[in-house]
Amino acid sequence: MAYPISYDVVPQLRERNRLTVFFRIILAIPHILLVGGPFFAFGYGFGHHWGFGGIMGWVAGVMAIIAWFAILFADSHPRGLWDFARYFLAWRARALAYIALLRDDYPPFRMDLGSG
Numbered sequence: 001m002a003y004p005i006s007y008d009v010v011p012q013l014r015e016r017n018r019l020t021v022f023f024r025i026i027l028a029i030p031h032i033l034l035v036g037g038p039f040f041a042f043g044y045g046f047g048h049h050w051g052f053g054g055i056m057g058w059v060a061g062v063m064a065i066i067a068w069f070a071i072l073f074a075d076s077h078p079r080g081l082w083d084f085a086r087y088f089l090a091w092r093a094r095a096l097a098y099i100a101l102l103r104d105d106y107p108p109f110r111m112d113l114g115s116g
Helices: 018-022 029-035 054-074 079-099
Strands: none
Touching: 029 054, 029 079, 054 079
């Protein structure tokens, strides 16, 4: 059975801005503080398995616990908690792709995720 979820990042191989690569970590500081960075091996956050998810990561973790209880007792995932988790994960994926030099586009602070 194939894994039901896949995620692809298309690397930007042409028209790279090499000057921003030098300052990338400085430019990424706001995103690292809000949604975390690729510091999984250093043991930040709840423990070394959680990684560092930034301020929004801690909020998403608390909201996940609240959502777990809502699913347990109300038998449904509250839409607002679902939307926040989706927003956080999409922002984090874009920020990590930027920090890891996979994309040259600066990740936006506001994303339109559509209705689906």
